[in-house]
Amino acid sequence: MDPAPPSATPGLPTPASYSAVEASPEFAELRHSYRVFAFPVTVAFLAWYLLYVLLSSYAGGFMATKVVGNINVAFVFGLAQFLTTFLIAWIYARYANARLDPGAEALKARLENGATLEDRS
Numbered sequence: 629m630d631p632a633p634p635s636a637t638p639g640l641p642t643p644a645s646y647s648a649v650e651a652s653p654e655f656a657e658l659r660h661s662y663r664v665f666a667f668p669v670t671v672a673f674l675a676w677y678l679l680y681v682l683l684s685s686y687a688g689g690f691m692a693t694k695v696v697g698n699i700n701v702a703f704v705f706g707l708a709q710f711l712t713t714f715l716i717a718w719i720y721a722r723y724a725n726a727r728l729d730p731g732a733e734a735l736k737a738r739l740e741n742g743a744t745l746e747d748r749s
Contacts, residue, residue: 641739649735658731665723669716676712680705 649655683691684702691702 641742645739645742649739652735654731654735658728658735661727661731665720665727669720673712673716677709680709 683705691700691705693701695701695704
């Protein structure tokens with residue numbers, strides 16, 4: 629007896645079910661929620677990094693200004709880059725947990741249970 633092909637096995641999503649999910653309003657909303665967060669934050673961070681690089685290249689006097697002891701503006705900006713990176717990661721994790729993960733889990737559960745988009749409640 630031959631095993632059933634993967635697409636005919638109950639509970640396994642088919643390529644058509646993935647296409648249906650991708651075309652669903654829920655997936656579009658999930659994608660929109662991700663982009664609303666990711667694109668502006670990415671642009672802001674890249675602008676912040678570019679400012680650091682430009683100041684380091686063209687405003688050497690300003691960047692060499694001592695803040696406290698031997699710590700200068702360039703060092704403070706450099707540490708701020710790391711702080712900003714960790715802050716963005718933390719904020720994204722909170723955002724994803726609150727706004728993205730519930731919708732993604734609902735779509736995943738629907739696919740794994742073999743439910744069609746018409747079965748949604």
